[in-house]
Amino acid sequence: DAGVTQSPTHLIKTRGQQVTLRCSPKSGHDTVSWYQQALGQGPQFIFQYYEEEERQRGNFPDRFSGHQFPNYSSELNVNALLLGDSALYLCASSPWGQPQHFGDGTRLSIL
């Protein structure tokens, strides 16, 4: 049984570019949440998707957007990248209202 899978594992972009990160939830999980973890800090909640809709959103600008597909997989899009967007981006999945399980993350570096 595959766990939460994220792609790519590493990514290097330059300021002003756009990036798309992908997440496949664990089998049987219909809820996907995205977190940003800066170096040396705890993860910060970006948003959560359930039934293809954004259900909750953390304190992140509109440059951060997402999508959930009918098969429950999800994408995180970040536009107009800033140096401060460099971080580990974590995807977590769960059945609605249950504990979250995390993928290995995507390390995004902005030059």
Place this chain on the structure above:
Amino acid sequence: GIQVEQSPPDLILQEGANSTLRCNFSDSVNNLQWFHQNPWGQLINLFYIPSGTKQNGRLSATTVATERYSLLYISSSQTTDSGVYFCAVERDSNYQLIWGAGTKLIIKP
């Protein structure tokens, strides 16, 4: 918003030692989870423990919800226990995890 504080921020121990990590939270929570993030960044669920005590091998956790704290115990530490331990809480029913800053644990052989 709710605040989550973890202590100590750093802990260095010899292999075989025992340790206790603490998580305080400023308001009532629906749920609390403990995670271990290994040096490669992988985040592993340890416990889902809104209240009470749970044990899993050398690890155990206790949450006293009425007093707004949780403790993670690690016994007979091994070098593979090294990494950062995070406490995360869930407020109300919105399922958004709010994280502490973590305790960085280094186990020396």
